[in-house]
Amino acid sequence: MRETQCPSESWCDSFTMADQVPSIELGNGGNMPYIGLGTFKTKDCEMRESLRVALECGYRHVDTATFYQNEDAIGEVLQEWLASGKVTREEVFITTKLPRIGNRAGDVARFLQKSLEKLRVSYVDLYLFHHPVGAIGKDDDDLSPVDSEGNSINDPDTDLESVWKAIEEQVDAGRARNIGLSNFNIVQIERILKVCRIRPANLQVEVHAYHQQRDLRALCHKHGISVCAFGPLGAPYMADGAGERPVLLEHPKVVSIANRLARTPAQVLLRFLIQLGMAVIPKSSNPDRIRQNFQVFDFELSTEDMSSLEDLDCGKEGKIFTMEFSKSHPECPF
Template identity: 40%
Template sequence: MSAGAPLTVPMPGKPYPTVGLGTFTIFEKTGGAEEVYNAVKVAIAEGYRHVDCAFVYGNEKAVGDAIKAKIADGTITRNDIYITTKLWDTHHNPDHVEESLKKSLRDLQTEYVDLYLIHWPFAFKDGDELFPKDADGNVIFADHDYVDVWKAMEKLVGAGLTKAIGISNFSKKQIERVLEVATVKPSNIQIEIHPYFLNEKLVAFCKQNGMTVTAYAPLANPSRTWKNAEEPIIFDEQVLKDISSAKGKSIAQVVLRFHLQRGIVVIPKSITPARIKENFQLYDFELSESEMQQIAGLDRNMRFYKEGIAASHKYYGFHDEF
């Protein structure tokens, strides 16, 4: 293991593995649960001990089935695997938060998760319709304050339903509001981070306030369905090709290692066994300070995950500087 990239970082409950398997959009691209099930099984067999999912991804049952299978075959115990899932926007009513997690637990087939996150700071209309819309096709908002949601999240820790709680896609101002009232402080924040969007100010703020930071879309997800033709692709960047060639590693491995050396947890997504294996092989090399600076030079403050359907919600956080 090279310096600057620990296998785990401290978290309430148990250590948090610095590389996990992301599962966002697997359903969207494939249309079935089998790919998720197989990807999680392959990842665990290759040494992953961290799986990230969410209620809205619609894949908690497949993730739970795969984990159950790997427990049954003796590869892992429940305590060996770190499971993260997330509270969806339509379940922000504080009276509904616990039941939403319990639904996730039933699908994941576990008595607790290791980390439970508020997926977004804004709320949609209460209910089980993930994206409730009006006659004009606009998402119907709800007015639940994320501070009240946080207070409901804290109760889940006391009930033993989750070991740690955190947030996702919150801005600095929103985090400050949570911190002002929190009796259990957020342990983690999950945010968009990749070479085109280092998100440095928010990363620094969260670390200063005792949060681990997890990067979603760490490779900038070039296969995202909403990508514009003019937007760059990290796999085309000459600087990354050069470093990759010099290290004898793939561009994906170089970028993921870059995040690890910044002290950031990564959750790359793949359903391809070879790539799942490759994305975990990050601890046997190290980037120099010069290489780190070259990669950081790709930053364009370019956010790809804007969730524009909620841009007019009063708790939409991306209008803030960071």
């Protein structure tokens, strides 16, 4: 994996929406644009409109998952754009993910094929092992299985290594160009590295200024694994996630930098992570915010600004996505 240089001022001066977004070169081939459209909790008409807006303003990286239940809507829009010639398949980087109920070696190929059919493509650019905690659903549509008391029906026999080997086979079959992990911790990543034939190309994990995951990022850097940050704005749609801390977008340091640079707080937070070498997938269904979030390559944060934002790190206490369903499972990563 090789990261492209973060945009310099001279590069920024010539950047336009039509230019190619700088990207991270993945070890298994292909390039992941530094910014993509996050689609968690976005469905149906809202999803279709958000993706159309994103593609119009230059996004070429789309992140989804079986669990999000929006692959059909994304596939409709992608088909429109591909059929019209507005983009080619090679210009769009598509990520999707194996659901927890598919965390068995024999289920991987079936779930990826279902995703490809919904997305209306023959391959994805990145297929992620979405979560190390497996679950037992009553059928392929029971994506969050719970018992009569509302407790997650987890699969205690989840075998990470055998699932990874089945994911590797999807590269051999041509259904995935790159494969990676999501929500895995250091110990679990090291376990995969010991048995892998194809090294994970990417780790998608919660990273934002409150939760900077420095040790995890250092491990990924050591092994040539790129990092993609989900929740890069601190998940403002989970308003109580920050606890007693201010919502990240409203933190005085973030707002002060944004005001001085005549930028939005979101642009500052995204630029911060990009300058740390990570891809980001901000989620929004607001057309103006989708456009603003993309406009992060025509300015740079100073060394002082970067240091100020790095000081916001709260370590484990800054985590917002607690994923309570996983707490009783032997592979709980948190």
